[in-house]
Amino acid sequence: MAGLEDLYREIILDHYRSPRNRGELPTPPAQRVEGFNPLCGDEVVLFVDLHDGTVADIKVSGQGCSISQSSGSMMTAAVKGKSVAEARALIRRFKGLMSIHEQALGGEADQLDEDGADGAGADDPDVKLGDLEALQGVVKFPVRIKCATLSWNTLTQALDEAPA
């Protein structure tokens, strides 16, 4: 049986209590993208400043549970300064981590983009998840997976909408 300690790892609580990269960026140059979880009313607002093919700066605001907040915080820390290609690879890897179990549990699979978990990169060992591994426990709590993936889907949207 999954216990609460599987879900609320110390590192997750740490990001929840002291979120990284919280706030806003001036738009433009940054883009502002909103994501919603209609189920629970969680919302995330991402400010992404793309520069020469890299995520030059990223901030997150909005409201949500500890899982969506900490996932967003860890995500910003992981992608800041990375190239867009690296950021996309990380998104694929993270969503792969979340979706495999989701399907196994018969939950409604999170919509994967075309190059989602089944595509290249979903389990690319070269893409390191680091602290993000701590979110693995979320898959034992299927209703919370959407909380964990909210900011990642929003980042995908920001990258997709970015002017070429």
Next chain:
Amino acid sequence: MTAVEAGRKAATPLDVARVQADFPILARRVHGQRLVYLDSAASSQKPRAVLDAMARFYETSNANIHRGTYQLAVESTEAYEAARRAVARFVGAPDPRGLVFTKNVTEAINLVAASWGGANLKAGDAVVLTEVEHHANLVPWLMLKDKLGIELRFVPMGEDYTLDLTHLDRLLDGAKLMAFTAMSNVLGTLTPIRRITDAAHAAGALVLVDGAQLVPHVPTDIAALDVDFFGFTGHKMCGPTGIGAMWARPELLEAMPPFLGGGEMIRDVRLDGFTTAEVPTKFEAGTMPFAEAVGLHAAVEYLGALGMDAVREHEVSLTAYALRALKERHGDDITIYGPSEPAMRGGALSFTYKGIHPHDVSQVLDQKGICVRAGHHCAKPLLRRLGVGATTRASFYVYNDESDVDALVEGLSDADDLFSL
């Protein structure tokens, strides 16, 4: 002796221990803990009487209704129509011909919006709602606004979580319909139905009441309330899913165009047209949930035998206990969104606790076997008005007792231990 038999003897207070024994699900354990079910406002649990009635029906009388001349079909049709009469009686409906079975209250309200609204409203006509409505009594009207260009007006919520009726007459001026919930599923606030109904009728508007949260918990007398449309939903009142009802004045139903078209709702069909059946069948297209109707019949008999006065009394005293216990232990750490006076409310308690997100609160409570709802409770405009994205909601019913409240009070301290900064 079951609780039902005990209740028949006298209008005595609810014997909760006996009621609990009537609900098989309460015997199960969750995460190794006693099940503490505090989400009856979302859907109630079912007594054995309801489960047995449905099983017995399937085992002995099952056949499609209104269609065959053979014995099973006769019994099945009789059971369905007996359910209609019993349910109508339970809510004090003046005429069972006005009771249309639907899938749930959402469909019941959609029926009125599409059929009555479609035939009687045009661009610029006003429908008055309130700020506290469940999406079920908001979205169908927003759809009509998009389709026909009707105007929607809203009775605001006052500072004490009751409806602010100060400008009711002005809001009703020229309106065609006033539609409101009898009890907020978020705040628990009971609506002064008769007062609003009288004002609406004086202004020439019809009245629709969403009784989803009232009928399960408070003695309901539609005739005395004098409303024109009254919807409710079976699964919140000890009945099965898949059945609800809209009671409407039969003369209104007679004048309304059909809602869904298909089998059963017709008198005659030719290749170039159709005529409709008499009410209420006119609004019951296709094979209806007749086994569920049998289950709902058993549910209203069960509640009737407990005595709805006793049910209400039990919930008022349990809600009073909960309000006291939560405040005593958690003080200013807990914000309860709803009236503080138990007599003015039902047993749905929405709250936020120490800035901990309701998802996290409910996850911690789940580990202790406690089921509460976390989220926006299908009332997003109200939550926005309250200035919160989500709340945790505990709601009580006939099988809950003070030990359930104590578990909740204790469980919140666990959430505090885990999440406090």
